[in-house]
């Protein structure tokens with residue numbers, strides 16, 4: 001990060017917002033040892049992604065950068081950093097917390113939005129078409145329900161319908 | 169004993185060879201599965217959007233198994249971590265459980281906490297046991313080198329899998345492979361993630377992660393790779409050709425689901441184990457298995 005940090009854009013309360021979020025509780029325990037970055041398989045191939053730096057940014061209050069950059073979506077969820085962190089920061093869960101905050105602030109990554117729409121509509125990540133069910137039968141597998149409606153009810157209950165653009 | 173088979177989303181559509189072989193092997197070993205049509209997505213894709221919504225979906229699935237008095241057996245690593253973590257969180261937090269159950273009332277369900285969730289491979293390892301598998305093997309695959317790929321969510325995080333395998337130096341899948349008579353070679357960075365988690369976010373990064381492991385497995389001269397998760401197989405099997413093309417290299421490493429390997433050792437035909445659906449063709453591998461004699 002070569003650019004100068006604009007202090008006026010820092011959100012001093014951001015770190016507390018993260019700590020209150022399920023999964024974000026450990027943020028402030030980080031002492032920047034770098035074990036997570038050294039363990040991260042994504043960082044190994046793409047050094048713009050760096051969990052330690054992301055944590056520093058969150059603690060400093062660089063809210064917009066943290067939530068809008070692609071960083072928080074590049075974590076593949078392997079839990080190696082979380083296993084090795086000497087301070088039990090719970091980094092993988094922290095990524096979830098940050099993603100959840102981003103959604104609540106109105107930003108839903110297109111990839112997650114597409115997944116949400118499928119789960120909302122069908123109760124599954126993939127549409128189980130008649131064709132699929134026929135193929136299953138041919139392979140000696142039981143047919144499955146194409147739609148599980150109760151999932152939609154639950155997602156509505158959780159307030160997620162506003163993100164979904166599907167025909168009712 | 170009877171178990172509720174939890175398929176999740178990916179397996180019924182994109183991993184039928186896993187489902188076919190798991191069912192066939194279970195039958196051979198006398199493990200009974202019940203199919204529950206009401207099961208939905210485990211909730212995994214929703215976790216990154218809204219943790220509470222994910223818990224609702226996970227708890228609904230758990231509650232459905234509880235109603236029938238059955239424990240759950242999963243095949244997908246992501247389903248396993250999602251359901252087991254949800255159970256851990258709900259069982260450990262009365263207030264959270266009350267909140268989730270309040271919403272489940274809308275659909276007439278209640279999560280109580282009586283159900284147990286186990287990945288099929290873990291079940292075979294811990295409950296069925298490796299010794300018993302060995303007794304059932306009719307055709308030891310002694311000339312086969314099968315490289316284990318555990319997948320992250322089979323053993324990590326420790327918080328969820330506290331009473332199971334080592335999160336960084338696991339041995340359960342290696343032992344399961346060895347039970348078939350095959351060798352399970354060591355190779356560098358065995359714990360490397362398949363990259364599947366970011367396939368939809370940044371494909372080139374994801375495929376590069378996949379490639380690194382394929383390189384390592386090629387290096388040790390394995391005859392095949394063993395997966396226990398449909399996401400991992402999509403990466404190593406489904407995308408192998410694409411990686412070969414992109415990086416102008418060649419692997420031709422068949423990626424088998426563990427029940428496919430076990431099934432062969434139990435004397436079940438490749439046809440009955442869904443090999444036709446493996447993307448990287450296993451013809452040569454199967455010839456080697458045949459040449460093995462008995």
Ligand code: SF4
Nearest residue numbers: 030032033034036085
């Ligand atoms: S390993 Fe833990 S303490 Fe060390 S930098 Fe990463 S989060 Fe901070």
Ligand code: SF4
Nearest residue numbers: 040075076078079081
């Ligand atoms: S969990 Fe995410 S941040 Fe941590 S090591 Fe794995 S990919 Fe990197």
Ligand code: SF4
Nearest residue numbers: 176177178210212246
């Ligand atoms: S983890 Fe994925 S594959 Fe497994 S059930 Fe959930 S959405 Fe489906």
